[in-house]
Structures are given as C-alpha cells and as structure tokens.
C-alpha cells in the first residue's frame with residue numbers, strides 16, 4: 001500500500017546541539033535504510049521549510065504506524081496529510097514499481 005505523508009520537524013531550541021546532531025544522524029541512517037529496502041519510496045524537501053513529503057510503500061496501516069513512530073525525530077515532528085494512494089488510470093507508467 002502506498003501512502004503520502006507530510007512531516008514537519010520542530011526541534012526545541014533548548015535541546016543541546018550535540019543531542020540534535022546525534023538524533024539527526026540516526027534519522028538519516030534510519031530513513032536511508034528504509035529507502036534501501038524500498039519501503040520509503042520518495043523523500044522530498046518542501047522548499048522553504050523544515051518539512052518533507054514522503055511516499056511509503058508498506059504492507060498496511062500498522063506497518064506505516066510502526067515505521068513512522070520509530071523515526072528518531074518522531075518526538076519532534078508533526079505528522080500530517082497521511083493519504084492512501086492508488087494508481088491513476090491515466091498514468092503512462094507500466095506499474096508503480
């Protein structure tokens with residue numbers, strides 16, 4: 001199942017810089033591992049903001065919930081616009097793979 005997810009990061013100013021750097025490094029490693037696995041299909045920065053638009057390819061809602069809630073930055077994120085996607089009949093692609 002494909003889902004679009006929007007994530008906005010709001011890191012508290014009082015968090016020490018070294019803690020922020022460590023969390024961001026774990027976030028990057030985690031997201032790149034999921035991208036390698038094909039579960040995190042797209043990761044786009046929303047221009048001009050500390051937000052992203054992502055496309056996930058997961059088994060079901062429960063797997064999406066698990067992947068998102070395990071994000072190292074999850075405690076500092078607002079997750080919005082979670083939308084289930086399916087193929088558009090006018091798409092010129094052979095598949096969504």
Ligand SMILES: O=C(O)CC1=CCC(=O)O1
Pocket residue numbers: 007009027028029031032043050051052073
């Ligand atoms: O920077 C972000 O938008 C948050 C994030 C998601 C995956 C990642 O590496 O950073």
